[in-house]
Amino acid sequence: NAGVTQTPKFQVLKTGQSMTLQCAQDMNHNSMYWYRQDPGMGLRLIYYSASEGTTDKGEVPNGYNVSRLNKREFSLRLESAAPSQTSVYFCASSENPGHLISGNTIYFGEGSWLTVV
C-alpha cells in the first residue's frame, strides 16, 4: 500500500517555465489537498478537492492551477514559475471532506522540493 505518491521529488526550474506536480493516492479517499511549506511559515493550503469533480482555493492559490483528474489523482500546475514559488510541496488526502465532524486525518506524501531560479 503506497499511500500518497507524488512526483517529482526534486525539480529546478527557471523563472517563467511551467511544470506539473503529480499526485496519486491508493486509499480510495474522496478528498485531496496541495500544501506548500516554507521556513517560518508552516504549511499553507494552496488548493483542495473535497471530492472528485470539485476543486476549491485555499490560502495561497495565486500562481497555481489544479486538476482532479479522477478519484486517485490530483495535479498541481505552475504556469509561469517565479522565485517566490521555491518551496516544498506536499500532496495529501483524507477519506472525507474536512467539514464532516468524524475527525478526518490527513495522509501526506513525502514532498516535492522545487527551486525556481
Added chain:
Amino acid sequence: SQQGEEDPQALSIQEGENATMNCSYKTSINNLQWYRQNSGRGLVHLILIRSNEREKHSGRLRVTLDTSKKSSSLLITASRAADTASYFCATWRYGGSQGNLIFGKGTKLSVKP
C-alpha cells in the same frame, strides 16, 4: 492565516526527559490533531482529540485540550533520539462550501542522546 500556534518554536532536551509542546487556536473547533514531521519527510498523524475530550493517551503521548482557553498540549514522556522532529497542531477550518485543515508553524524538538 494560521489557526494554531505552537509554543515553543524550538525545544532541546536530553534523552529520557519529557517534552511538552503547546498549541493555541483562535476559533471554535470540533477536534484538534497533532502531526509529526521528520526532517525531509511528509507529516504523519499522531493523535486526534475531540472537543468533548479533555485528555487522550497514545503510547508515550499525552494530549490535553482546554476549549475554554483554546489551547492544547502534547506531552512526550521518556523521550528518545528518534522523537527528534517537528510537531504541528492542526484544526479544521470551516469556510465556504467545504473545510480544510489548518496547521500551526510547528515546534522543532531535538532530543540529544
